[in-house]
Amino acid sequence: MSKTVVNVANLDVRFGAAHVLQDVSFSLSAGTTVGVVGESGSGKSTLAKALVGTVPAAAGEIWVDGLDVRHATRSELARYRRRTQMIPQDPFSSLSPRRTIGQTLAEAIEPGRGRVRPHQDRIVDWLERVGLEGAMMDRFPHEFSGGQRQRVAIARGLILNPTMVIADEITSALDVSVQAQILELLAEIQDSLDLTMMFISHNLAVVQRVSDEVLVLYRGVVVERGPVEQIFTDPQHWYTRSLLEADPGSPGFSLDALPMASVTTPTQ
Amino acid sequence: MNTTTKLPPGRRLRWNGTLIAGIVMFAIVALIALVAPMIYSGQAATLTGESNLGSEPGHLLGTDALGRDMLARTLVATRTTVLMALAATAIAAVLGVGFGIAVWLAPPRIRNLGLRLIEFFISYPGLLLAIIVAAILGQGAITAVIAVAVASIAGFARLTANLASGIASRQYITTARLLGVPGYRIAIRHVLPNMAEPMLIITAQAFAGALVEISGLSFVGLGTQAPYYDYGTLLADSLSKIMTNPILLVGPAVAIIFVSMAALFVGDGLAAAANPRSNAKQAQMSARVDEGSSLDVPTDAVLVADGIRVSHIESGREIVSDVSFTIGRGEIVGIVGESGSGKSLTASVVSCLLQDGLEASARRLTLGHTDLLGRVPQAELASRIGLVYQDPGTALNPALTLGSQLTDVLRTRLGFSRREARKALIAAFKDVLMPDPEGRLRQNPHELSGGMNQRAMIASAMSVEPELLIADEPTTALDVTVQREVLTLINRLNSERGTAVLFISHDLGVVRRLCDRVLVMQQGQIVEHITSMDDLTVERAQHPYTKQLLAATPVVNVDSMEDA
Numbered sequence: 001m002s003k004t005v006v007n008v009a010n011l012d013v014r015f016g017a018a019h020v021l022q023d024v025s026f027s028l029s030a031g032t033t034v035g036v037v038g039e040s041g042s043g044k045s046t047l048a049k050a051l052v053g054t055v056p057a058a059a060g061e062i063w064v065d066g067l068d069v070r071h072a073t074r075s076e077l078a079r080y081r082r083r084t085q086m087i088p089q090d091p092f093s094s095l096s097p098r099r100t101i102g103q104t105l106a107e108a109i110e111p112g113r114g115r116v117r118p119h120q121d122r123i124v125d126w127l128e129r130v131g132l133e134g135a136m137m138d139r140f141p142h143e144f145s146g147g148q149r150q151r152v153a154i155a156r157g158l159i160l161n162p163t164m165v166i167a168d169e170i171t172s173a174l175d176v177s178v179q180a181q182i183l184e185l186l187a188e189i190q191d192s193l194d195l196t197m198m199f200i201s202h203n204l205a206v207v208q209r210v211s212d213e214v215l216v217l218y219r220g221v222v223v224e225r226g227p228v229e230q231i232f233t234d235p236q237h238w239y240t241r242s243l244l245e246a247d248p249g250s251p252g253f254s255l256d257a258l259p260m261a262s263v264t265t266p267t268q
Numbered sequence: 269m270n271t272t273t274k275l276p277p278g279r280r281l282r283w284n285g286t287l288i289a290g291i292v293m294f295a296i297v298a299l300i301a302l303v304a305p306m307i308y309s310g311q312a313a314t315l316t317g318e319s320n321l322g323s324e325p326g327h328l329l330g331t332d333a334l335g336r337d338m339l340a341r342t343l344v345a346t347r348t349t350v351l352m353a354l355a356a357t358a359i360a361a362v363l364g365v366g367f368g369i370a371v372w373l374a375p376p377r378i379r380n381l382g383l384r385l386i387e388f389f390i391s392y393p394g395l396l397l398a399i400i401v402a403a404i405l406g407q408g409a410i411t412a413v414i415a416v417a418v419a420s421i422a423g424f425a426r427l428t429a430n431l432a433s434g435i436a437s438r439q440y441i442t443t444a445r446l447l448g449v450p451g452y453r454i455a456i457r458h459v460l461p462n463m464a465e466p467m468l469i470i471t472a473q474a475f476a477g478a479l480v481e482i483s484g485l486s487f488v489g490l491g492t493q494a495p496y497y498d499y500g501t502l503l504a505d506s507l508s509k510i511m512t513n514p515i516l517l518v519g520p521a522v523a524i525i526f527v528s529m530a531a532l533f534v535g536d537g538l539a540a541a542a543n544p545r546s547n548a549k550q551a552q553m554s555a556r557v558d559e560g561s562s563l564d565v566p567t568d569a570v571l572v573a574d575g576i577r578v579s580h581i582e583s584g585r586e587i588v589s590d591v592s593f594t595i596g597r598g599e600i601v602g603i604v605g606e607s608g609s610g611k612s613l614t615a616s617v618v619s620c621l622l623q624d625g626l627e628a629s630a631r632r633l634t635l636g637h638t639d640l641l642g643r644v645p646q647a648e649l650a651s652r653i654g655l656v657y658q659d660p661g662t663a664l665n666p667a668l669t670l671g672s673q674l675t676d677v678l679r680t681r682l683g684f685s686r687r688e689a690r691k692a693l694i695a696a697f698k699d700v701l702m703p704d705p706e707g708r709l710r711q712n713p714h715e716l717s718g719g720m721n722q723r724a725m726i727a728s729a730m731s732v733e734p735e736l737l738i739a740d741e742p743t744t745a746l747d748v749t750v751q752r753e754v755l756t757l758i759n760r761l762n763s764e765r766g767t768a769v770l771f772i773s774h775d776l777g778v779v780r781r782l783c784d785r786v787l788v789m790q791q792g793q794i795v796e797h798i799t800s801m802d803d804l805t806v807e808r809a810q811h812p813y814t815k816q817l818l819a820a821t822p823v824v825n826v827d828s829m830e831d832a
Contacts, residue, residue, distance in 0.1 A: 015401065085446075096444075114449075176817060177817065205823050248777035249826045
């Protein structure tokens, strides 16, 4: 049994009166990927933010890599966030348009001064590892395609050798063929670095491909969690089953019966 | 060609008439400011006996009470006036941007206080504020500059704070924060450089304002004091002679207008250059006659599109090349492809909603017996083609209730009365199985979920009973369970009413479930036409691009090893 990196117990997050996450518990051992699925408003992104401590928890415990995230000091949090990286969703707004790729990566290494020159070798090395060329470090984001930008965002997330990476819908803005390349890249890097990863996505097929374990969130509650094969082939909770049936790729999918519009209202 | 087309619009400076005129005018002003004092300062200061002359050879704009040539004085005054206005603008810009950034960086409570303070100063007219400050500081050129600068700070501060809060929500800012980049570094590296364009525009406008305000202060005697002079003092001196020698006013008056127009032109020109859409040529659609049509037109075709071409007017680059297809009654035809494949552009040609800057042509584009390439009345289009867009959140106006905005088409285009339109919409809402249709009419879009809003959009599109429904990625923004509901709905309306559907999507899984036929597009061309959904597999698809798309599309696998 490898080392436990993440341990979340009875986590509650509230925004005012709204209960965004309720009694969420899970743990994650080093080198594994947990997929988080659920519909919009189910609390997927809030869970990620609570993990890095940008959204305060109302109750419960969050331990990541030996740190009590809820009760950490500012400087502990700052150091912790360098070890736990978020890769954002939209490659078009996650890179500053007026900074070169090299400057963007240098900023991750050295947030205060952001000098490029002393870190050039490391930047070139990472650009090559994500399938770009070292010479691209002097270019600006608008010269790149969406997939290339997402590669840069991944390089930025990994250049500090983090223990954990949180990928929040990182392929949903990409075309399918680019998505396939990015997923392959992530799998390669994860193997070589023994990364622990939280992969948030609304796309079940993608989650199935990358995850070892899956958490199914429904209205802020984990309704089902388990190994990926079990969740996909033998779902226990009705919500997990309805998610699977609604996927156009699943055999249960049908356009025959029109269900009455679900009475769900947007989460307050 | 590739190197220029790769640059996104807005990265290159888009020259336009206004900008060129402004720059030329400004160059003239700069030249005068530079040269005039060297050449004419003697003439402008020389007292002669020829006082109060009108326009005559040698003194085109007359002479003042002390016999000094007004044209020379106006030209010489340009340097002082422009330098004062520049100084005031520069001080205001630096302090205003600094204050705006400080407000943005401050903790929420202080930020709100700062924003209220800015609003308080904005609500005062600039000139009035400048007069008050000048009155407190006393007379003189420098105090006038300070007064005008102080009066313009709030404008810069407000723009900076607003732009900063807009930019702050971008992901690169949040990411930089998470990485531990200090706030002031974020401001310098990410926030300020990204507000350069609007800043430049407002600076040009602020300069024009400062010029007028400084002239105003000098005019009332609070600005430049003798023996120095600027446009304002010249104007004040000549105003007393307005009845006896009106020509004296011409010099300073024209000069003030010319310089501020130059600045405003530069500002407007920059604004137009920063917004590439503003000077795009109007979209054109035309018929084209050429050989090479290989389209088989079935007799029951509702829509016939033969040889659609779309190109960029300015560069002439072709974006969609020779796309042909037909849709029969009761048929659902899908167009799939990745971003940039031209699928949405094709749909926009069919719906006659091509965006400006593009031109389209086709050998034939007909809906029933109507030629869509000719002039089709809006009302007819609205009643025969229904449209459903990707994001119901942005397609609906948040300020209006569903009832008032979705009955618009029925009332304005089809001449329904208010009550008839309401009834038709309620019936359409019932058709899409919206719970409590009457209640929904009174609700605003934000009170409903995305899926419910998309239902409302479909209901509205179908309420006119169109022959063709164009759905452009209608489920991309929706969750899977809601996506299935919306697809089911489209499927049912199609089979019950026989509406032809053009379904644009990037999702092969969705298309396979819904469509009768599929066109695969790549780089503006149809590379494969799939007529049976059984052929939409890696093994049976013909074109390598289709195979590649299919292979890249992840599919859930819900079969465990034992049961099949």
